[in-house]
Amino acid sequence: MKKALISMILIMALVLGLTSCGTKTAEPSKPVVYASFYPIYDLSSKIGGNKIVVKTIIPSGVEPHDWEPTTKDVAEMTKANTILYLGLGMDSWIDKIKSNAPNVAFYEVSKGVNPIKYGNETNPHIWLSPKEALIMAKNIKEALQKADPKSKDYFEKNYQSLKNTLENLDKEYTDALSQTKHKTFIVYHSAFDYLARDYGLKQEALVGMNEEAEASPARIGEIINLIKKENIKYIFTEPLTSPKPIQTIAKETGVQVLPLNTIEGLTKEDIKKKEDYISLMKQNLENLIKALE
Ligand SMILES: [Zn+2]
Incomplete structure (x- = not known):
């Protein structure tokens, strides 16, 4: 009887221990932000730092133009806090996710870019110019600040440092390529x-x-x-x-x-x-x- 009681207590302690452990890791739960492909992922990680969990939707070694999400991908993304996608026709599959994820915040990070068009089609490759990457970074910062308002200043600080790096890169491009x-x-x-x-x-x-x-x-x-x-x-x-x-x-x-x-x-x-x-x-x-x- 005594033995049974002791093992009961042990089991209860174990269960309690596990639960408290579980709540400990879950407590400072960081917003999960999905970035549609690599450049958005990298800029988001630099601004999000340790306050955001950034995941990439399209695996990094995959050529993104003809990529389509599987049912499993769609299900996974409905659990996100925020989804950052490029727009300009690059990630047109986003509509499929949008209709399945009414509680997720979506942001188009190319907003404000002056697009290059061929007839009805827009060239999406804005990230290959530092000038356009600066616009993307600003949009990403604003999205992350909405995803986690209490870390607003932290994101602002990281953004300013990234902006500085991108402005230097822009200057290097301008100086070298004009000559x-x-x-x-x-x-x-x-x-x-x-x-x-x-x-x-x-x-x-x-x-x-x-x-x-x-x-x-x-x-x-x-x-x-x-x-x-x-x-x-x-x-x-x-x-x-x-x-x-x-x-x-x-x-x-x-x-x-x-x-x-x-x-x-x-x-x-x-x-x-x-x-x-x-x-x-x-x-x-x-x-x-x-x-x-
Ligand atoms: Zn391309």
Whole structure:
């Protein structure tokens, strides 16, 4: 009887211990914020710091243009506090989530950007220009402040530091790219329209806004002629897809291939080297300077 009582007490202590332990970890529950893909994830993590749990919707190694959420993804996201998506047609699947998650706050982080359009379609690649990334960062800060009003000042402080970094990056881009001899650069998909517009360059792309598209033989021919005519020495490839026609053109013309990262996700190599949005943008600038000198 006594033994039974002791084990009862032990069990109760254990249960109580577990519950109090459980409430301890759950108590300072941080808002869960989903970012649709890598650049938004990285900027949100930098502003959110340790007050927000930031998760990325599209896994970092995945090319995001044709991504669609599974039923499981949709169910997971309905539990979020806030969802940050790009807009401009990049993450059109967001409507599917919106209709399933009436209690989640949604923010379009491209709000306020002057969009580049081709007919009815808008080019979504704003994050590849530091000037546009500054607008994204401000929108993200405001969204996080609404998600967790008591950490408003904390987010403001982190945002000011990120803003400072982005303004320095913008200055580096402006100074370096205004001095290059050449202005035309060749890429696979037209991800660098905003960069070209904001820093006085001319982008020539083999395909349009989606890297899943195939380059036509006619366009490949035009690019080869352009390389010969303008005496272009480098052509850019992108890490997530490594398109074949780029290699073909390099072989044909003797130009060298350099990476220009679309920063739509991170490769395994990027993760290993602890790269982030800022470090990859700096690498892009170095490679642009090399190609345009
Ligand atoms: Zn793209």
